[in-house]
Amino acid sequence: MTSLLHLTERALWDAALASGTYEMSTRGRTLQEEGFIHTSLRRQVVAVAGFLYGDGTCPDDLVLLTIDSDRLTAPLRYEPPAPGADDFPHIYGPVPVDAVVKVQPWNGGYLLDWDDALPLNPPLAAERDGDSLLVTTRDKTDFWRTTSYGFVHDDGHALLTDLPAGSAVEVTFDTGSFAELYDQAGVMVRVDESGWIKSGIEITDSAPHLGAVVTRDDRSDWSMAPVPDWSGRRVTVRASRSGDAVTVRARCEDGPWRMVRLAPLDPDATASAGPFCCSPQREGLQVRFTRFAVGPADTELHGDPAPIGPFGPFSPGPR
Structure with missing residues (x-):
């Protein structure tokens, strides 16, 4: 199993639970519009969060999905967003909700199991x-x-x-x-x-x-x-x-x-x-x-770092 991480809004995840599949690609774009679902490896997710939500408009109800790659039904490809960049995991199809094994709040970061x-x-x-x-x-x-x-x-x-x-x-x-x-x-x-x-x-x-x-x-x-x-x-x-x-x-x-x-x-x-x-x-x-x-990371040397948390409870994905 490879853990694939994806940031989304709580309401979008709740909608996926109701429909049985998750079909958002990234912030403000659907799978149908983008052609695949963006995910990250653990070493990549903090930078991705800063890229997507570092403009001061971060929603209060962000959640981090952990997706089990072995439970996917669509092709998974590792591709760079630009020549010479790091490869990111892209899912070329809907994600079944039972492939999501953990859902946790994102509040300036996340708790590592x-x-x-x-x-x-x-x-x-x-x-x-x-x-x-x-x-x-x-x-x-x-x-x-x-x-x-x-x-x-x-x-x-x-x-x-x-x-x-x-x-x-x-x-x-x-x-x-x-x-x-x-x-x-x-x-x-x-x-x-x-x-x-x-x-x-x-x-x-x-x-x-x-x-x-x-x-x-x-x-x-x-x-x-x-x-x-x-x-x-x-x-x-x-x-x-x-x-x-x-x-x-x-x-x-x-x-x-x-x-x-x-x-x-x-x-x-x-x-x-x-x-x-x-x-x-x-x-x-x-x-x-x-x-x-x-x-x-800290934004300045001589000042308190931004808080990570507090966090609400974790929840497992559907089994």
Whole structure:
């Protein structure tokens, strides 16, 4: 199965449920007018949303359809919108409503299901608990390369989705179980084993610290600041990619965003991002991740990012 994503208005989806097929191509154009239905891969959908609805006239009731390619009855072709552009999936016929396996609100972005990201170094356990994901670390796991300590570790746990230029991810997690030296969780941005960023909460000097590690050319650095009042509370970390940089911010619960790091990233690099955790001194750190959201990149460096959400409930498509 390939998940094909399509943005539409709630009323148009409701009409499709009544008729049995979805037949809108894109904003303001039908399948009959266009000849096919525009869809996107996950790495493409944020840019498509900006192209279609970035003019300030975005409807309040947008929904994101997830279409199972195996359930289509019409031909599916991957074609560029212009010579040299990225290929997009085009459906040359109506979409049966039972090919739509998920319908979710779009509000400045969308919530990523835990199953829609790829694991890096599977943990000791990863279990759903309602909408949350409980992750339990393996023994002495970490991400670090060379600097000061002389060792290389690349066995921490992460759950990653594409992070193209112009997009951002937000990860929310609880810190109540952080107790041992170097217990940590947050967001990872990864190009490969020798080029990555991790940022979040880490226990050091017996207190939680907000920090970041940036690894380039096989060497890591580390910056941090104590946040004792964040202990045991819910934290959100955001990584936004734009141009040649990644901007990392964090907030505690509904508090203000804090700038954590501005780090370089090759604009041509293929990167992925998502929640990470590790426990360099022990086994069994359990982290409750409560939210994994994807949306557009920050529009400015010195200002709060546009919110992703809040979101109403997900709904499955017809089965």
